[in-house]
Amino acid sequence: MSHSRTDVLALGNAIVDVIASAEEDFLAQHDLAKGAMMLIDEARAEALYAAMGPGKVISGGSAANTIAGLASFGGKGAFIGKVKADELGKIYRHDLTSLGVSFDTAFATDGPATARSFIIVTPDGERTMNTYLGACQGLTVGDVDAKAVENADIIYLEGYLWDPPAAKEAFRKASEIAHKAGGRVAITLSDSFCVDRYRDEFLGLIRNRMVDIVFANEHELKSLYQTADFETALAALRAENILAAVTRSEKGALAVTPDGIVAEPVFPVERIVDSTGAGDLFAAGFLFGLTSGREVRDALRLGALAAAEVISHVGARPDMNLKVLAGNEGLL
Numbered sequence: 001m002s003h004s005r006t007d008v009l010a011l012g013n014a015i016v017d018v019i020a021s022a023e024e025d026f027l028a029q030h031d032l033a034k035g036a037m038m039l040i041d042e043a044r045a046e047a048l049y050a051a052m053g054p055g056k057v058i059s060g061g062s063a064a065n066t067i068a069g070l071a072s073f074g075g076k077g078a079f080i081g082k083v084k085a086d087e088l089g090k091i092y093r094h095d096l097t098s099l100g101v102s103f104d105t106a107f108a109t110d111g112p113a114t115a116r117s118f119i120i121v122t123p124d125g126e127r128t129m130n131t132y133l134g135a136c137q138g139l140t141v142g143d144v145d146a147k148a149v150e151n152a153d154i155i156y157l158e159g160y161l162w163d164p165p166a167a168k169e170a171f172r173k174a175s176e177i178a179h180k181a182g183g184r185v186a187i188t189l190s191d192s193f194c195v196d197r198y199r200d201e202f203l204g205l206i207r208n209r210m211v212d213i214v215f216a217n218e219h220e221l222k223s224l225y226q227t228a229d230f231e232t233a234l235a236a237l238r239a240e241n242i243l244a245a246v247t248r249s250e251k252g253a254l255a256v257t258p259d260g261i262v263a264e265p266v267f268p269v270e271r272i273v274d275s276t277g278a279g280d281l282f283a284a285g286f287l288f289g290l291t292s293g294r295e296v297r298d299a300l301r302l303g304a305l306a307a308a309e310v311i312s313h314v315g316a317r318p319d320m321n322l323k324v325l326a327g328n329e330g331l332l
C-alpha cells in the first residue's frame with residue numbers, strides 16, 4: 001500500500017453485485033425480506049441465480065462503494081478487503097484501483113470464491129440483497145496495514161464486517177491504530193437486521209468510543225434502540241454525544257452534532273431506478289465534506305447529491321463524476 005496521506009481508508013466486505021429486476025412476487029416466491037441484506041450459502045446462491053432474470057455484474061461492497069464515491073469527488077481513498085485471485089476478484093481490484101484508490105490487501109489464493117451479492121430490484125427501485133460472503137471470510141487482523149491506517153484522517157468500517165467471524169478483530173485493530181495515530185473512526189450500521197444481530201456490540205463500540213462517527217439510516221437507528229418511533233431513537237442517539245449522520249430516504253438526512261441537529265432535504269431525482277448503494281454514496285459525500293474541511297451542512301448536501309446520483313441508475317457506484325456534478329450544483 002502506498003503511504004501518502006489518505007482522506008478515508010475503508011475496511012469492508014469486498015463483494016461483486018449481480019443485480020436483476022423482478023416483480024414483487026419474486027420476493028415472496030423465494031422467501032426474501034424486502035429491503036434487507038440476507039446472508040446465503042453457496043447452494044442458495046446458485047439456486048437464486050438460476051431463478052433470477054438477466055443480471056448486471058458490477059463491483060459493490062458497501063464500504064468500497066463509499067470509497068469509490070469519495071474518489072469520484074476527488075478525495076484520496078484506500079480500501080482493505082478480501083477477494084480471491086479469481087476472475088471476479090481481479091476485476092474487483094481493477095475497478096477500485098482504476099479510480100485511484102489504494103487497495104493492496106493480498107488476494108486469497110485458496111478457499112471460497114470472491115463474494116457475490118444477488119440483488120433483486122423491484123419496480124419501486126427497492127433493492128433486496130442476498131450475499132454469499134465467500135472470500136470475505138478470509139479477511140483477518142493480519143490484513144490490517146498499520147501504516148495505511150495511521151496515514152488516514154478517517155477510517156470507515158462497515159457493520160457488515162461483524163458477519164465474517166475473523167473480520168471484527170481486524171475492525172478493532174484498525175480502530176485502535178487509528179486512534180493512537182490521532183485519526184477518527186467512523187462506522188456504518190449497514191442494515192437493520194445486522195443491527196439486530198450485533199446490537200450490544202455496536203452500542204459498545206459507540207459507548208467505549210471505539211468509533212467517533214456513526215452512519216445509520218432510520219431503520220437501523222430504530223433497530224439499535226429497539227423502538228418503532230424515530231424521535232425516540234434520535235433522542236437516544238443524541239444522548240450518546242457522538243457525531244452521527246442519519247439518512248431518512250425521501251425525508252432527507254440529518255447530522256447530530258454537539259451543537260444540535262442539522263437537517264437537509266434530498267436532491268430530487270426523476271425516478272428511483274435502483275436504491276442499491278444510496279447510503280454508501282451518502283456516506284461518500286459526507287466523508288468527503290468532513291475531510292475537505294467543510295461545514296456539516298455542506299457535507300450533508302454532498303451526501304444527498306451522491307445518493308441521488310447513485311439511485312438514478314443500476315449499480316452502487318457512481319456513473320457520473322461527482323466532483324463535476326457537485327461543481328455544477330455550486331457545492332464545491
Ligand SMILES: OC[C@H]1O[C@H](O)[C@H](O)[C@@H]1O
Pocket residue numbers: 013015016017059060061062065117129276277278280316
Ligand atoms: O450497500 C450496498 C452494498 O451492500 C452490499 O455489500 C452489496 O455489495 C452492495 O453493493
